[in-house]
Amino acid sequence: MRCPYCEHGESKVIDSRSAEEGAAIRRRRECMACGKRFTTYERYGERPVIVTKSDGSSEPFNREKLMRSIMIACAKRPVTPEKIDAVITNIESSIRSGSGEISSKDLGEMVLTRLFAVDDVAYIRFASVYKDFQSVEEFAAALDEIG
Numbered sequence: 001m002r003c004p005y006c007e008h009g010e011s012k013v014i015d016s017r018s019a020e021e022g023a024a025i026r027r028r029r030e031c032m033a034c035g036k037r038f039t040t041y042e043r044y045g046e047r048p049v050i051v052t053k054s055d056g057s058s059e060p061f062n063r064e065k066l067m068r069s070i071m072i073a074c075a076k077r078p079v080t081p082e083k084i085d086a087v088i089t090n091i092e093s094s095i096r097s098g099s100g101e102i103s104s105k106d107l108g109e110m111v112l113t114r115l116f117a118v119d120d121v122a123y124i125r126f127a128s129v130y131k132d133f134q135s136v137e138e139f140a141a142a143l144d145e146i147g
Helices: 063-073 083-099 103-116 119-132 136-146
Strands: 011-021 024-031 037-042 049-051 058-060 102-103
Touching: 011 037, 024 119, 049 103, 063 083, 063 103, 063 119, 083 103, 102 103, 103 119
Parallel strands: 049 102
Antiparallel strands: 011 024, 024 037, 049 058
């Protein structure tokens, strides 16, 4: 594993532990050249999850892209990065246990369902972008759903 700081190719493992509900291994490493520490994750080499977009195109599931969008919805809210990671892991596991393919619409609904249980404000923020609210009435209707 290359060091992200100095690009040296050798490092030693300092600590290993289970992560993402047992779906990954988190390793703390120390670079043999510069001595800085960094974290790596080891995940299953499973078949890729495919997301089918509304225009008919498809792309591989991008965990980081989903993480960014959920983090934006959870900004300045009492939602920990660990909780967000757990939500994403749960979604990814659900998709993998099925066909391994999901529409972007169904993926958005899965996120909404899980955010509803985590934080009302994050749910509304995500819903406002995902459902593309065009009026105050649509926003109010979504608020009535959680009220």
